[in-house]
Amino acid sequence: MEQRRLGSDGPLVSALGIGSLGMAGRYGPSDEAESLATLHAALDAGVTLLDTGDFYGVGSTEQLIGRALRGRRREQTALSVKFGMLCEPGGEWRRLDTRPEMVRHSLAYTLRRLGTDYVDVYRPARCDPDVPVEETVGAISEMVSAGYVRFVGLSEVDADTLRRAHETHPISDLQIEYSLLSRDIEGGLLQLARQLGVGITAYGVLSRGLLTGRRPEDRDGDVRAVFPRFQGDNLEHNLTLVHRLQAVAEARGMTTSQLAIAWVLAQGADIVPVVGARSRTQLAETLRAGGLGLSAEDLAAVERAIPAGSAAGDRYPRGPVPSSDDKP
Numbered sequence: 311m312e313q314r315r316l317g318s319d320g321p322l323v324s325a326l327g328i329g330s331l332g333m334a335g336r337y338g339p340s341d342e343a344e345s346l347a348t349l350h351a352a353l354d355a356g357v358t359l360l361d362t363g364d365f366y367g368v369g370s371t372e373q374l375i376g377r378a379l380r381g382r383r384r385e386q387t388a389l390s391v392k393f394g395m396l397c398e399p400g401g402e403w404r405r406l407d408t409r410p411e412m413v414r415h416s417l418a419y420t421l422r423r424l425g426t427d428y429v430d431v432y433r434p435a436r437c438d439p440d441v442p443v444e445e446t447v448g449a450i451s452e453m454v455s456a457g458y459v460r461f462v463g464l465s466e467v468d469a470d471t472l473r474r475a476h477e478t479h480p481i482s483d484l485q486i487e488y489s490l491l492s493r494d495i496e497g498g499l500l501q502l503a504r505q506l507g508v509g510i511t512a513y514g515v516l517s518r519g520l521l522t523g524r525r526p527e528d529r530d531g532d533v534r535a536v537f538p539r540f541q542g543d544n545l546e547h548n549l550t551l552v553h554r555l556q557a558v559a560e561a562r563g564m565t566t567s568q569l570a571i572a573w574v575l576a577q578g579a580d581i582v583p584v585v586g587a588r589s590r591t592q593l594a595e596t597l598r599a600g601g602l603g604l605s606a607e608d609l610a611a612v613e614r615a616i617p618a619g620s621a622a623g624d625r626y627p628r629g630p631v632p633s634s635d636d637k638p
């Protein structure tokens with residue numbers, strides 16, 4: 311599999327990473343055996359970047375990844391972990407806390423659940439409005455010095471925060487939503503990341519499944535129902551866009567998911583899509599996209615099908631953080 315470096319000094323990883331949010335049941339019931347088989351299949355196929363958050367299933371995906379890595383050479387896989395979202399006993403995500411003491415506390419539990427003595431990329435899920443980013447990143451930097459963390463990452467921050475954090479400790483990777491339906495980072499953040507030598511792990515590359523063209527099913531615990539892009543007229547508009555993409559994909563012998571993944575891969579060698587494949591079938595489809603180069607003509611056809619900024623609806627639900635909030 312093609313390798314890409316995260317940032318100028320970060321880890322060398324497979325050009326496609328796998329994320330575990332869906333394995334925590336965030337998008338409807340998940341199947342633990344299938345999730346484990348998917349992680350094993352990904353590792354066997356040469357995927358060397360696994361992404362998780364300590365709050366995904368209240369630590370359960372870290373435990374799952376820990377199990378998947380048992381008996382394998384730890385140093386062959388880069389583990390990317392988000393922290394800072396406080397959970398309720400029922401699993402709801404409540405609010406952020408990224409104070410330095412939380413960095414150390416969260417990391418201690420993460421290492422135990424993953425069954426490892428270091429994390430490759432450690433990052434706050436979001437910036438805590440009550441804690442300057444310098445303090446949070448400074449605390450992670452101490453964990454780098456102590457050998458518990460290899461590289462510092464961020465998630466969904468603005469340009470000013472990225473700059474300030476990078477002055478505190480070199481940031482290897484910014485994790486941020488980037489897809490044919492979410493191109494906000496092209497407004498300047500991507501350029502700044504490139505200037506600073508910060509890599510990008512792109513999430514939501516399939517727009518949480520919207521870019522597959524399938525109409526969402528009504529499934530227990532599937533938080534996508536509260537996302538504006540999956541609602542009413544927005545959904546109909548967005549599916550119309552995806553059907554246009556489907557025509558482009560079919561003419562090239564691809565699925566719309568593969569074309570959407572290949573499009574993100576084509577946006578630069580500093581970008582690593584982290585795809586939420588949660589079954590071996592989805593994984594196989596995802597990995598095939600890694601080998602599909604897109605020509606300038608293909609890219610122009612994709613652009614005509616889904617012009618930048620044409621998605622209807624915000625990326626996330628608005629308002630105060632409710633218990634069903636899915637912001638990280």
Ligand SMILES: NC(=O)c1ccc[n+]([C@@H]2O[C@H](COP(=O)([O-])OP(=O)(O)OC[C@H]3O[C@@H](n4cnc5c(N)ncnc54)[C@H](OP(=O)(O)O)[C@@H]3O)[C@@H](O)[C@H]2O)c1
Pocket residue numbers: 328329330331332337361362435465466485486512513514515516517518519520522567584585586587588591592593595596637638
């Ligand atoms: N930093 C952040 O703020 C942040 C936020 C969200 C996610 N992430 C990370 O990024 C990862 C990916 O994001 P995501 O899961 O939200 O979005 P995604 O990769 O855009 O969407 C994943 C969903 O797409 C559907 N799908 C259909 N065909 C697929 C295929 N071939 N491969 C993969 N998925 C296919 C599945 O839906 P069905 O389940 O309906 O089959 C799957 O649950 C997460 O697992 C997580 O690690 C980070």
